Amino acid sequence: MLHLGAFMRPTTIHTGAWRYPGALPDANFNFPALVRFARKLEAGKFDAFFMADHLAVLNMPVEALRRSHTVTSFDPLTLLPALATATSRLGLIATASTTFEPPYLIARRFASLDHISGGRAGWNLVTTSNPDAALNFGMTEHMDHAARYRRAREFVDVVTGLWDSWADDAFSRDAASGLFFDPARLHVLDHKGEHFSVRGPLNIARPVQGWPVIVQAGSSEDGKQIAAETAEVVFGAQSRLDDGQRFYADVKGRMEKLGRDPSHLKILPAAFVVVGDSADEAAEKRARLDSLVYYESGIAALSIALGHDASGFDPDGPLPETPESNASKSGRERVLDMARRENLSVRQLAQRLGGYAGLAMVGTPKTIADTMEEWLATEASDGFNVMFSHLPGGLDDFVDKVVPELQRRGIFRREYAGPTLRDNLGLPRPRNRFFPEASR
Numbered sequence: 001m002l003h004l005g006a007f008m009r010p011t012t013i014h015t016g017a018w019r020y021p022g023a024l025p026d027a028n029f030n031f032p033a034l035v036r037f038a039r040k041l042e043a044g045k046f047d048a049f050f051m052a053d054h055l056a057v058l059n060m061p062v063e064a065l066r067r068s069h070t071v072t073s074f075d076p077l078t079l080l081p082a083l084a085t086a087t088s089r090l091g092l093i094a095t096a097s098t099t100f101e102p103p104y105l106i107a108r109r110f111a112s113l114d115h116i117s118g119g120r121a122g123w124n125l126v127t128t129s130n131p132d133a134a135l136n137f138g139m140t141e142h143m144d145h146a147a148r149y150r151r152a153r154e155f156v157d158v159v160t161g162l163w164d165s166w167a168d169d170a171f172s173r174d175a176a177s178g179l180f181f182d183p184a185r186l187h188v189l190d191h192k193g194e195h196f197s198v199r200g201p202l203n204i205a206r207p208v209q210g211w212p213v214i215v216q217a218g219s220s221e222d223g224k225q226i227a228a229e230t231a232e233v234v235f236g237a238q239s240r241l242d243d244g245q246r247f248y249a250d251v252k253g254r255m256e257k258l259g260r261d262p263s264h265l266k267i268l269p270a271a272f273v274v275v276g277d278s279a280d281e282a283a284e285k286r287a288r289l290d291s292l293v294y295y296e297s298g299i300a301a302l303s304i305a306l307g308h309d310a311s312g313f314d315p316d317g318p319l320p321e322t323p324e325s326n327a328s329k330s331g332r333e334r335v336l337d338m339a340r341r342e343n344l345s346v347r348q349l350a351q352r353l354g355g356y357a358g359l360a361m362v363g364t365p366k367t368i369a370d371t372m373e374e375w376l377a378t379e380a381s382d383g384f385n386v387m388f389s390h391l392p393g394g395l396d397d398f399v400d401k402v403v404p405e406l407q408r409r410g411i412f413r414r415e416y417a418g419p420t421l422r423d424n425l426g427l428p429r430p431r432n433r434f435f436p437e438a439s440r
Contacts, residue, residue: 016292
């Protein structure tokens with residue numbers, strides 16, 4: 001069965017989306033609108049609302065920033081608990097950085113979200129590729145790529161160890177005897193490693209799901225390895241079927257070598273979706289969206305992807321050679337591959353990046369469902385992390401028109417499997433490493 005996440009920042013990714021006719025320009029800070037979006041996703045039986053995050057504003061020139069609708073947004077772990085109270089089955093996945101935040105606080109916040117939501121939390125583990133974020137956390141330069149991933153691997157061990165601080169049966173809450181919990185069912189982590197010293201235990205009961213679902217999005221070698229070792233959902237960025245198949249086989253093959261069951265990881269590549277009642281109508285919508293992207297926004301997006309200032313490049317010439325940087329390696333490779341494969345000028349590449357440059361499904365409900373079914377059937381993905389063209393219209397079009405077509409084909413649920421995100425993703429509840437005999 002297909003799994004669907006909704007990529008929300010907390011709104012949409014396309015630079016021109018906030019200007020599209022009928023869109024809500026203030027949606028990032030319009031809480032009633034965000035509640036409406038979450039409820040619509042739940043009505044469409046989506047697995048999860050996924051909130052991306054960024055830890056810096058000044059990451060591109062002001063000429064580009066002034067045109068960006070995602071320049072500011074709610075903190076994910078403030079917004080998602082509020083959305084939890086407005087929904088009952090929709091998963092809630094928040095991004096949190098392993099580079100700039102301490103593991104104890106991350107463990108505590110996600111355990112809280114899992115309890116508040118009744119077991120619907122997910123943690124999107126990121127190492128944060130944006131060097132400008134470092135300047136907001138007392139660092140003069142960004143930690144290098146390999147070091148970020150070494151730190152992230154230890155970070156996961158600490159967080160999951162803290163989530164296992166309490167046995168599932170630790171809290172007796174026996175009013176007659178006056179015993180609230182059994183100290184023998186409490187484990188002190190006492191972690192001392194290369195990057196962290198954390199005593200523990202966590203001051204929150206074990207999460208409803210055992211652990212919130214662990215999500216990862218990197219596609220570099222380091223990213224694929226940490227995904228194979230720790231992740232339960234991967235948000236991929238493969239834009240072609242054959243690339244998706246290679247990535248799928250690579251990561252799941254690494255899992256098998258590590259002794260992990262490949263079915264315990266769901267790979268969901270990002271898919272930008274534009275729905276029309278005809279192919280021509282969908283193409284016209286995409287063209288209109290792309291026409292709303294300014295060059296300065298696109299060239300700023302290109303600079304971020306390359307890790308180098310692209311503002312001095314000849315707009316009508318080919319993309320010049322650029323050395324590797326400390327930014328996202330997989331993101332840079334995707335841009336270079338696209339420029340070579342499609343012979344794009346710098347202007348064309350910037351226009352594409354200013355809108356959306358990855359996998360796009362632009363068509364009718366039938367053709368979009370055809371593409372999704374092909375990726376699922378050929379082991380290129382387990383579903384998709386859907387990016388809507390604009391809000392609320394693009395979300396409504398997908399839920400009202402594409403979801404029924406997927407359901408008619410029998411490849412997408414009509415009802416949720418259960419109350420937790422793990423239930424709906426088909427993922428097992430992890431056993432407590434310190435109290436395995438008491439794990440539910």
